Amino acid sequence: MLKKVYMQPTKKIIASLIGVSLLFIACTKDFQGLNVTPGEPTTTTIPPLTNGVIKTLFLKGQEQAAIHNEWYYPATQLGGLSGSSGYLIENGAQDVWNDYYGALQNLKLIQDMINAYSGDKTEMDNVQAITYILRAYKTFRVTDQFGDMPFSEAGRAYTGNTASYRPKYDAQQLIYDSLLTNLAWAAQHINTNANPTTAAGKPYVAIGTGDTFFGGKMDQWLSLCNSLRLRYAIQMVEKDPATATPIIKDVISNNLPVITEGNDVGMWPEKMGGWILNDSRFWAFSSHRFERVSTTVWNLMADGTTDASIFDPRAWLFAETNQAGKWAPYKVGSGVVDNANPYQQNRDADVTDKNGSLYSSFNWYLVRDLYYQPELFMTASEVHFLKAEAYARGLGVGKDATQAQAEYIAGIKSSVNFWYNIAHNTNVTNDNWAAVAPATPTDAQLNTLLANPKVAFTADDAANLKKIYAQEWLSFYREPWLAFNLWRRTGQTPRDGEPAAYTGFSRLTYPASESVNNTDNYNHQVAAMGGDARTTKVWWMK
Structure with a gap:
């Protein structure tokens, strides 16, 4: 099958x-x-x-499983690993x-x-x-x-x-x-x-x-x-x-x-003649199995672990409850093991079968669909956040807190609307997200999100800039390579402690084939860098 x-x-x-x-x-x-x-x-x-x-x-399969899921998600804390898959980052590289x-x-x-x-x-x-x-x-x-x-x-x-x-x-x-x-x-x-x-x-x-x-x-x-x-x-x-x-x-x-709302750029099956995406996305999760919703992400969308504590409507789309029906985010670096595989294909027949998972996993529908959801490159939401940062810092334009806030709010709303549009149009034979997804958030729900102290702008410019980075980081939920860039560039994306396994992780090392096929140039490059190490910063890093 x-x-x-x-x-x-x-x-x-x-x-x-x-x-x-x-x-x-x-x-x-x-x-x-x-x-x-x-x-x-x-x-x-x-x-x-x-x-x-x-x-x-x-996106390639090993790229997603071995690099994104095994490294970028936990390093940026957009996701948490409840175990080690054994995938080698070198294969993805x-x-x-x-x-x-x-x-x-x-x-x-x-x-x-x-x-x-x-x-x-x-x-x-x-x-x-x-x-x-x-x-x-x-x-x-x-x-x-x-x-x-x-x-x-x-x-x-x-x-x-x-x-x-x-x-x-x-x-x-x-x-x-x-x-x-x-x-x-x-x-x-x-x-x-x-x-x-x-x-x-x-x-x-x-x-x-x-x-x-x-x-x-x-x-x-x-x-x-x-x-x-x-x-x-x-x-x-x-x-x-x-x-x-x-x-x-x-x-x-x-x-x-x-890029503006409705013109988000990516490999859209619907916009490319109804083509079906390859199975790398689903394979990366179903074969990897350990990816969980992090406490870092969850705490930016909810003030607790009850339905009533959720203030960001994206929580219902990004995450799902564990097998017991509870919201249970996973703390990155905790070392607690959850070997259940909530991404097995048998959920096509019974979406409630999460294989006994102890922690909240990425929403099944978010990783399963091959027919509508795009592989994203750049969104209108990101453009708004980039403009918000420019105005907040005075980069190329005059520093303007009011304009920064306007772009920031536009970025949040754009992200919320983008993901609800995805949910309401993902309708395939086995996994009909459109039939079960929550309704589009009302103005009142969006105002609740924007008014939460974790989100709302204040008179503190430094705190506001961190909120811009936090919301941009969250908007990259399915673009972990961009979250990795933002984390390396600013050092100000949300963190819940510093897991030792990812301390100093700054880049991918060159593939082993380079030392064999391009030996002299590879050796010269490695000598100039002081070694081909994951801790070596790329040029633009903070």
Whole structure:
């Protein structure tokens, strides 16, 4: 049954992604020959290459189980581990590394085609912008986890030049500078007209059905571009204010298009032709089994462990009671063991069967669905919190407590509404969340949330900033890599003690394959870092 329900949809979506793209041929004047492999295509075009990159935006299984569930959740205290799964973080790191450098080859091959385009280069502006945005999103995610990494010389093995097989490592700051420069270009050159043409009347080249992410809607690419600029400028502002501050000012003061409510960005099955996500999310929980709702999260949503003590309506969506029907959050680092697996597939038949769990687990419906819930990249809620921080601290804009509070409240409401929209639209054959989810919170319920002393703004600017970080951290409940970034950047996200196992955890170590396949450059990098350790801080860390 497991293979029938999960494995076939996984193959279905991958086949659909590749199949759709291969049927669409554009930019026929410019194509790239590939090294010949018997039985494989020898040429390709931009649409299928772009689609190939988009396909890699799906989270990988080991990435979620071994990195997110085993490390990022407990390290940030967004979740608690009631036991050790035995998954190796190194396996997840290898997953991320391999996935990235495979995608980077596609991106650099696309860039070669853009550079070789024989027409007016303006015709390629939208294609160039999409390439820059995809490369930035992928690269930021990886460099934030590892730090310095091969970038400028990497991803060119397809050229056949042996010098490209062992690329040097680039400093993270230089990688950031390159990506932000590219994003600035994209923001300035994206043409959002329905049928854009150059000054000479030539139509822009379009990726067409190769854009399985936004379906060619350049206004959405522009909003993602500016939102990413804001995110990473704020992430680096402590280390390089001269570069970051003008970017923050540009996005906020000029009111540039950013992600707004209802346009949250991710791999949405419904928005991508009804495709079914692969089973990595459910597998990461069902095979891992030890993930529990942390006391740190719970205490930000409730003042006790009774229904009446809950003041944040997201509690009903993020968590579920234990087998005894009690709210029982787990204290990170307590060492108490709960070996029950509340994420077993048999709950499809009986959702109340939590396998005797002692502690509250992540809501079953939150981790089970493959048909509606997205794999998130960036939300309107996050954008509001970034703006709130900018106003609270005076980053790129004048310090303004009133505007900070307005963005803060908007961020909270956006997060609440986002998750209730998910719950009310997740309706699959076995697990119909829409049928059992609570009603959308009323204004009175939202006011209760906003008035709680743990949430409400006061006259204390420092306390208000910590509340902005706390609510942003909570909004990352299913984006633990972003919570990890926020924790490392600020050191001010909610904590319930400091579990020794995660003290000093600052980065992923390089995959073992690097020491074998890129030995000289790896050794040089490790020597410069003083060792390839998890405790080594990435460039922008506090």
